[in-house]
Amino acid sequence: MVSAFLPLTVALPLLGAMGIGLGSLWVPALRQQRKLLGALATLTVAFSFIGFLAAFWTYEKPLYFAFAWDWIAIDALRIPLRFQVDTLSLWMALIVTGVGALIHLYSIGYMGEDEGAWRYFAFLNLFIFAMLTLVLADSLPLLFLGWEGVGACSYFLIGFWFHEAENAQAAQKAFLMNRIGDVGLLAGMIWLFAETHTFDIEGLKRFVYSADVAGSVGLLFFFAATGKSAQIPLYTWLPDAMAGPTPVSALIHAATMVTAGVYLLARMDFLYNAAPETLLLVGGIGTATALIGGLIALAQNDIKKVLAYSTVSQLGFMFAAIGAGAYTAAIFHVFTHAFFKALLFLGSGSVIHATGTQDIRQMGGLRRYMPITGWTFWIGTLAIAGIPPLAGFFSKDEILAALYARGTEGTALYYLYWGTLLLVAFLTAFYMGRLTWLTFEGTYRGEGHPHESPLVMTLPLILLGVGSVGAGFVGLPAVIGPSWLREHWLSQTIREIPLPHLSHTTEWFLIALSVAIALMGIGLARALYKEGLAGDATLSQRLGTFYTLLAQQLKVDWLYKQAFVQPYLVLADLAKDVIGPWVGRGLPRAVSQGLLRLSDALARFQGGYLPVYLAYVIGLGLIFLLWVLL
Amino acid sequence: MKVELLYAVLTLAGGIFSLGLLGLLLRRNLLLSFLAIELLLNAANLNFIAFSRYHNDPTGAMFVLFGICLAAVEAVIGLALTVRIFRLHEDLGLAKLAQLRW
Numbered sequence: 034m035v036s037a038f039l040p041l042t043v044a045l046p047l048l049g050a051m052g053i054g055l056g057s058l059w060v061p062a063l064r065q066q067r068k069l070l071g072a073l074a075t076l077t078v079a080f081s082f083i084g085f086l087a088a089f090w091t092y093e094k095p096l097y098f099a100f101a102w103d104w105i106a107i108d109a110l111r112i113p114l115r116f117q118v119d120t121l122s123l124w125m126a127l128i129v130t131g132v133g134a135l136i137h138l139y140s141i142g143y144m145g146e147d148e149g150a151w152r153y154f155a156f157l158n159l160f161i162f163a164m165l166t167l168v169l170a171d172s173l174p175l176l177f178l179g180w181e182g183v184g185a186c187s188y189f190l191i192g193f194w195f196h197e198a199e200n201a202q203a204a205q206k207a208f209l210m211n212r213i214g215d216v217g218l219l220a221g222m223i224w225l226f227a228e229t230h231t232f233d234i235e236g237l238k239r240f241v242y243s244a245d246v247a248g249s250v251g252l253l254f255f256f257a258a259t260g261k262s263a264q265i266p267l268y269t270w271l272p273d274a275m276a277g278p279t280p281v282s283a284l285i286h287a288a289t290m291v292t293a294g295v296y297l298l299a300r301m302d303f304l305y306n307a308a309p310e311t312l313l314l315v316g317g318i319g320t321a322t323a324l325i326g327g328l329i330a331l332a333q334n335d336i337k338k339v340l341a342y343s344t345v346s347q348l349g350f351m352f353a354a355i356g357a358g359a360y361t362a363a364i365f366h367v368f369t370h371a372f373f374k375a376l377l378f379l380g381s382g383s384v385i386h387a388t389g390t391q392d393i394r395q396m397g398g399l400r401r402y403m404p405i406t407g408w409t410f411w412i413g414t415l416a417i418a419g420i421p422p423l424a425g426f427f428s429k430d431e432i433l434a435a436l437y438a439r440g441t442e443g444t445a446l447y448y449l450y451w452g453t454l455l456l457v458a459f460l461t462a463f464y465m466g467r468l469t470w471l472t473f474e475g476t477y478r479g480e481g482h483p484h485e486s487p488l489v490m491t492l493p494l495i496l497l498g499v500g501s502v503g504a505g506f507v508g509l510p511a512v513i514g515p516s517w518l519r520e521h522w523l524s525q526t527i528r529e530i531p532l533p534h535l536s537h538t539t540e541w542f543l544i545a546l547s548v549a550i551a552l553m554g555i556g557l558a559r560a561l562y563k564e565g566l567a568g569d570a571t572l573s574q575r576l577g578t579f580y581t582l583l584a585q586q587l588k589v590d591w592l593y594k595q596a597f598v599q600p601y602l603v604l605a606d607l608a609k610d611v612i613g614p615w616v617g618r619g620l621p622r623a624v625s626q627g628l629l630r631l632s633d634a635l636a637r638f639q640g641g642y643l644p645v646y647l648a649y650v651i652g653l654g655l656i657f658l659l660w661v662l663l
Numbered sequence: 664m665k666v667e668l669l670y671a672v673l674t675l676a677g678g679i680f681s682l683g684l685l686g687l688l689l690r691r692n693l694l695l696s697f698l699a700i701e702l703l704l705n706a707a708n709l710n711f712i713a714f715s716r717y718h719n720d721p722t723g724a725m726f727v728l729f730g731i732c733l734a735a736v737e738a739v740i741g742l743a744l745t746v747r748i749f750r751l752h753e754d755l756g757l758a759k760l761a762q763l764r765w
Contacts, residue, residue: 643696643757644688651684 036096042084043116043169046130046162049077054155067150071141074154078137078161082130088118089127095119095526097171105174112232117171121526124364124518125168125296132288132371133161135493139379140280142490143386147278153193157284160186164289168296172232173222176297180218180261183290184211190284191277203276210270214260218297221253238303247307254301255315262294264322264352268345269589275337279382282337286344287375292367295351299360302527306358313446316356316436320450320457323349325587327460331467331572332583335391336381339468343417344374346457350432353450358530359435361519365508366432368518369424372500373416379497380410383490384472387483393471394566400473403485407473409498414469416501418462419551426548427505429458434510434543438532455550462554470562478565512540664716672713680706693748693755697741704734 053074057064064070088096099115106112118126137157144150163186167179185208192204226232229240242250258264263271271291275282285291298305298315305312326346333339347370354363383406384399385391400407416423419430433454440448477483485491508518515521535543561568573580582588638649683702690696708727715723749755 641760643760647687651688 036088036098038084039088039096039098039116039118040100042081042088043162043165045077045081045084046158046165049074050155050158050162053151053158057151057155064148064151067145067147068141070151070154071137071145074158075134075137075141077158078130078134081161081165082127082134085123085126085130089123092120092123104178112172112174114175115171116166116169116175117234118169119526120522121296121299121364122168124368124523125292126165128292128368128371129161129164129168129288132375132497133164133284135496136280136284136288136375136379139283139382139490139493140278142487143280143382144278149193153190153278156186156189156193157281160190160284160289164293167293171234173225173234173237174232176234176300177215177218177222180257180293180297181215183261183293184208184215187211187274187285187290190281191274193277193281200276203270203273207270207274210267211260214257214267217253217256217260221250221257224250224253234300242304242307244308244310247304248311251301251304251308251311252314254297254304255311255318258294258297258352259318260294261297262291262348262352263345264294264348265318265325268322268326269593271345272338272341272586275335275341279337279378279385282341283375283378283382286340286378287371291344291348292371295348295355295363295367298352298355299364299527302360302529305355305360306528306530312356312358313444314356316353316447316450319349319352319354319356320453321349322346323353323457324453324460325349327457327464329583329586330464331460332569332580333586334394336384336393336396336468336472337378337391339393339464340374340377340381343377343461343465346461347374347417349457350429350454353454354432354435356450357432357435357439357447357532359432359532360527360529361516361523362428362431362435364523364527365516365518366428368507369416369428369501369504372424372497372504373413376409376413376494376497376501377417379490379494380406380413383486383494384410384483386486386490388479388481390479393468395479396472396477397475397479397565398473398477399483402477402483405485405491405494409491409494410469410473412498412501414465415555418465418555419458419547420555421544421548422502422505424501424503424505426551427508427510430510430544430547431508431516433458433547434535434540435532437539437543438535441533441535455547458547459550459554462551463558466555466558467562467568470558471566474563475565510540510544511535512537512544666717669713669717672709676706676709676713679709691757693745693757693760696757697738697745700741701734701738704730704737 053070057070096118097115098118099113102114104112104114116122137154140153140157144153147153160183163179163182165179167176167183170176170179188204188208191207192201195201195204222232224246225237228242228246229237231237260267271286274285277285305315323346326342326344326349330339330342330346333342347366351363351366351370354360354366381391383403384396387399387403387406388396390396400411412423416425419426421427433451436447436451436454440451507522508516510516558568561571576583585591679702683699683706686699686702687696690699708730711723711727711730715721715727745755748760752759
């Protein structure tokens with residue numbers, strides 16, 4: 034019954050995008066109906082969410098549905114437009130459409146005055162559709178189609194206000210960085226096909242892979258994920274992606290785009306289970322990214338930049354979880370993170386809407402002017418900091434416990450990851466505390482009178498706030514009760530290498546430790562920043578030049594420029610100054626000059642004097658005669 | 664026909680041919696070059712006739728008829744050209760007729 038509606042459920046956002054985009058292109062008058070278009074876009078995603086919710090309630094076993102025609106059909110190679118609804122993809126689809134619908138609703142208020150709203154909503158819908166294609170695809174090429182679709186939509190939306198060169202450049206940067214990563218996905222896909230002659234994900238699971246193949250392909254897929262999910266070395270596009278409208282940031286950071294990499298690795302669990310070394314590397318990169326993101330977030334003054342680096346850091350947590358082989362923990366963190374990160378971004382959008390600035394030094398005391406935004410932002414902050422019983426606490430605790438448990442197996446490196454992530458958890462609580470205190474507490478440092486946003490914007494905030502409080506209960510720690518998400522839901526699809534069992538004492542100790550660390554972070558933030566900006570001065574005094582370096586985002590962009598852009602420019606100069614003049618123009622000229630000389634020389638034999646020609650003929654005749662006779 | 668006579672005729676033809684060749688190489692006048700070419704052709708004809716008689720084979724005589732015909736045609740065209748060139752340049756010196764070159 035439900036399965037009959039599933040194709041429509043997937044296609045709805047696409048239909049919305051086509052309807053809004055093409056309709057507005059043909060009928061320009063439609064572009065002025067911004068609220069109507071926004072409501073339409075919201076409804077398509079909301080109905081899609083309801084469809085998936087129905088599939089969720091009636092779920093028994095994986096469902097497959099295909100559209101009538103094959104996408105690619107070359108000889109024996111057939112790639113149908115077939116989608117797979119299993120527990121993992123359904124869970125992701127629920128996150129994408131659920132959080133996505135709230136962001137759409139919020140956008141009606143946020144983008145309602147923008148002239149390009151029709152373009153905005155069309156792309157927003159298309160973004161959701163691309164992400165649905167990515168998570169529901171049952172073969173790698175179809176997944177790749179969604180993967181690229183997500184990349185293209187992020188380009189359109191980050192560069193939405195493309196009249197300013199800076200925004201257009203940020204969009205290009207995001208697109209290019211993702212393109213570098215995509216090479217990994219493409220190469221890994223082709224490698225797998227060469228091994229197995231199938232693109233079908235279920236089909237791929239049936240093969241047994243040698244550690245070499247699984248490790249290498251796993252590495253290629255992970256490289257793709259570093260692009261899409263903003264990990265070292267390709268994360269630098271994400272902070273720049275703040276150039277887009279704020280709800281777009283929320284969408285990219287919470288529901289779509291950056292979760293794609295985590296999903297890909299969880300989907301490819303059968304590869305990573307066979308490649309422990311690759312997992313160790315994934316965990317290491319994730320941990321390092323989490324640390325760097327957390328550190329840089331300490332010293333940013335742009336409210337969206339802080340949140341962007343916070344996302345980089347939280348994604349690092351997810352990849353650390355994957356590194357521990359705890360794919361369900363990573364998906365769990367994707368789920369909780371979607372709620373509180375969407376909440377924080379939409380909250381920051383509400384603040385930007387009210388104050389007209391993104392600089393937290395111009396804010397302060399805003400909770401009195403905009404109580405709903407203020408309180409929900411506080412919920413988001415406490416959730417991401419890991420204060421129980423909010424959502425972030427459960428998922429972060431599960432990740433830390435998984436890393437610790439892997440450590441007890443004998444690989445000491447996992448203890449290092451665990452310790453580093455504890456430090457990052459402290460940093461998270463601290464920088465989020467700083468952000469919230471500087472924005473919402475103390476006295477207002479800006480000008481004018483900020484006011485609360487309309488209901489269409491605050492309603493999503495409230496709903497996401499409820500989610501941020503309650504979402505964690507689907508994945509309780511083992512010591513309290515069985516994790517429904519892991520044991521009953523995702524375990525139907527994802528195969529994990531079992532983690533060593535931790536004693537109750539150890540688990541309680543780990544929980545107490547992470548709560549204590551979160552409280553310490555918040556407490557330190559309160560101590561430093563309750564008086565306003567003075568805390569930054571203290572911090573920069575204590576940290577010295579390191580603080581300056583953090584404020585400059587560790588100069589990674591500068592480093593990449595020196596390492597990749599400069600050599601390219603040098604090569605370009607070389608081409609301009611050496612290869613062009615010498616090889617491009619000099620060599621052909623030399624050849625033509627030489628030929629002219631040669632023809633000049635040969636032309637002297639053609640004197641025009643008849644007896645000389647005769648002498649040639651006679652000479653040649655004599656030579657011929659001699660040759661014949663001798 | 665005896666073989667001695669053949670040798671004698673071939674020697675005569677060789678002498679005429681050499682004279683023609685020398686004339687062609689050394690003369691500086693277009694008209695005289697034509698005369699030299701006639702000598703070459705006739706020397707060749709003489710060879711044909713001699714061998715034709717020696718072998719009792721009329722094929723050689725046939726070639727001679729064609730050769731004479733060819734020489735006549737050549738003379739007509741060549742002389743016509745020579746007249747045109749003289750009208751143009753008022754001179755038949757080969758040194759001045761060196762336009763067909765680079």
